[in-house]
Amino acid sequence: MKHLIFSDVHGNLEALEALLVQIQKERPDRIFFLGDAVGYGANPSECLHQIAEIADLVLAGNHDYAAAGLTSLEFFNPLARQAMLWTQSELLPDEKLYLASLPVIIHLPHLCLVHSSPREPKKWHYILTEQDAAENFPFFTSPICFIGHSHRVQIMLTDRAGNCWQSLDQSILLEEGYRYIINVGSVGQPRDYDPRGAYCIYEENSHKKRIQIYRFEYNISKTQHKIIQAGLPYPLAERLSFGI
Ligand SMILES: [Fe+2]
DSSP states (O other): OEEEEEOOOTTOHHHHHHHHHHHHHHOOSEEEEOSOOSSSSSOHHHHHHHHHHHOSEEOOOHHHHHHTTSSOGGGSOHHHHHHHHHHHHHSOHHHHHHHHTSOSEEEOSSEEEESSOSSSTTTTOOOOSHHHHHHHGGGOOSSEEEEOSSOSEEEEEEOTTOOEEEEOOSEEEOOTTOEEEEEEOOSSSOOSSOOSEEEEEEEEOSSOEEEEEEEEOOOHHHHHHHHHHTTOOHHHHHGGGTTO
């Protein structure tokens, strides 16, 4: 069984279309999206429709819930807030209802999927440190939890003794006795100093389980041009060149 997991598209249609090319090559059995279809980028409607079409499971992120009026903009920084007000004005009522209907966490038999954190998925906490990860492992029972939200690829592990650490590998074989929190990074607005989009492949068969992070190029300048043309804040275009 081959799973493709992606997150944080944020209205970036060029990055999503480049991911679709990767999906055609990868031919996964199942596709999971971990939230934030909209916010920041110039094509929120197009992205949420494409994602709904390709993904077997779709979660909501904080920007999706904000667009639907379910999360306050109080904790959004000024640029994110400005972009969200624009996004709200672009989306149709049915699109907001669809975003409001999405879950923020799904517990499958062997996997947990969540946008932010298994501990309090609607509080939108970030898991950035080994301490953050250690606090979250007790809140799911499966061996693996896939997350997004920080826009940074990260692989965290814990052993039976409760030790917790970060792996810097982009490809790991899963081992018995260990549990994992995998941040799959962002398709449409990476913040780990690599401007390429990110996605994760999780393959399991009777012999082994393997996780691999992939990066892909897309037409950044076209996305930047659209952001500026839409009247969205200029720094939201600029940051895409640097992966910040
Ligand atoms: Fe996000």
